[in-house]
Amino acid sequence: MTGLAEQAGVASAAPAPVESYAARTSGLRKVYGGTVAVAGVDLAVPRGAVVGVLGPNGSGKTTTIRMLLGLIRPTAGSVELLGRALPDETDRVLPRVGALVEGPGFHPFLSGRENLLRCAAFEPDLAGAEIRPAVEEALARVGLDAAAGRRFRGYSLGMKQRLGLAAALLVPRELVVLDEPTNGLDPAGTREIRQIIADLHAVGTTVLVSSHLLSEVEATCTHVAVMHRGSLVAQGELAGLLESGGPHLMISTPDLATGLEVLRDNGIPARVERGELRAELSDVDAPEVVAALVRAEVGVHEARRGRAGLEDLFARLTEEES
Ligand code: ATP
Numbered sequence: 001m002t003g004l005a006e007q008a009g010v011a012s013a014a015p016a017p018v019e020s021y022a023a024r025t026s027g028l029r030k031v032y033g034g035t036v037a038v039a040g041v042d043l044a045v046p047r048g049a050v051v052g053v054l055g056p057n058g059s060g061k062t063t064t065i066r067m068l069l070g071l072i073r074p075t076a077g078s079v080e081l082l083g084r085a086l087p088d089e090t091d092r093v094l095p096r097v098g099a100l101v102e103g104p105g106f107h108p109f110l111s112g113r114e115n116l117l118r119c120a121a122f123e124p125d126l127a128g129a130e131i132r133p134a135v136e137e138a139l140a141r142v143g144l145d146a147a148a149g150r151r152f153r154g155y156s157l158g159m160k161q162r163l164g165l166a167a168a169l170l171v172p173r174e175l176v177v178l179d180e181p182t183n184g185l186d187p188a189g190t191r192e193i194r195q196i197i198a199d200l201h202a203v204g205t206t207v208l209v210s211s212h213l214l215s216e217v218e219a220t221c222t223h224v225a226v227m228h229r230g231s232l233v234a235q236g237e238l239a240g241l242l243e244s245g246g247p248h249l250m251i252s253t254p255d256l257a258t259g260l261e262v263l264r265d266n267g268i269p270a271r272v273e274r275g276e277l278r279a280e281l282s283d284v285d286a287p288e289v290v291a292a293l294v295r296a297e298v299g300v301h302e303a304r305r306g307r308a309g310l311e312d313l314f315a316r317l318t319e320e321e322s
Contacts, residue, residue, distance in 0.1 A: 022049075022081075022175045023081050024080045025068065028042075028076075028078070030072070030075050040231070041227075045208055050223065052220065053210040054210075055227030056212055056228070061180075061210040062210065096173060097176070099179075100167070106163060110152060135170070142165045142169070156184065162189070173205060175205070175206045175208065176208070178209040181193050198220070223235070224241060241310040241313075247282070251278075251300055253301060260277060266292040
């Protein structure tokens with residue numbers, strides 16, 4: 001097989017170094033007066049991934065995203081975006097990044113279309129004649145074409161979100177950052193956002209999207225970063241994190257000690273967890289576990305499959321908050 005370089009008559013050289021991360025932060029920290037909003041975050045966003053930043057309200061997602069985009073200055077730590085350090089190379093790198101962050105600054109008395117035309121005028125990669133078609137395409141992509149002539153002031157929250165998203169998608173981007181993009185959207189709107197994210201992923205765009213809903217992250221993301229009280233408590237591939245901890249059965253019984261002994265005698269790995277028996281289902285299935293207990297006359301009041309790793313972690317974090 002002939003390489004492209006050889007076909008073109010160019011001597012093949014060592015391949016250019018591939019930046020494997022679209023964004024990275026190191027020791028990122030933000031303090032507001034006495035409030036530590038972000039407490040030293042090392043976030044890694046692999047190229048081509050759809051990374052969900054998940055966390056309860058106030059956990060520091062928006063503050064992290066704002067620092068990542070150079071919108072606010074970190075108290076400490078560093079940010080690398082598309083292989084370049086911020087803030088020194090902000091101007092160079094930001095045109096390749098599309099962003100939807102809370103409260104986009106649109107003009108209330110201009111229409112959606114006029115607002116977008118203003119945004120497009122600031123895009124260095126759009127030549128004059130390309131501006132109108134790019135604006136119309138972005139409006140259609142987010143389903144705002146019919147309402148594009150109406151004043152921004154009269155837009156619903158969902159329409160405002162769509163317009164912000166249209167601005168983020170005016171030109172092809174290498175990285176798209178969306179802060180709670182489904183805020184204010186109805187189920188149909190939410191599905192449309194999911195489709196837009198899937199389309200971006202299909203063409204190789206890296207997406208970073210924040211949400212406080214695990215179900216939403218599960219539906220759209222390949223990777224997840226979980227924040228809690230300003231810290232990153234887990235990050236990695238979604239599938240791996242969901243499986244961490246393995247499938248297990250939680251059994252409620254008045255006879256914990258005997259139950260534990262019976263399970264272990266039957267070669268089933270088990271332990272006591274929060275007042276219940278926890279049996280690992282790596283080599284056995286649930287009916288076998290229950291049958292072993294019943295045979296030994298251990299009362300089984302309830303048996304249910306345990307929550308998967310990430311689900312469990314996230315449930316514990318959010319339960320703690322409420
Ligand atoms: P939400 O899901 O509610 O948007 P979040 O995870 O995005 O929450 P942040 O908005 O980053 O969280 O806020 C993290 C913490 O920092 C909160 O305690 C918040 O009150 C505080 N905070 C954020 N911005 C400021 C600010 N400009 N001044 C003072 N405190 C702030």
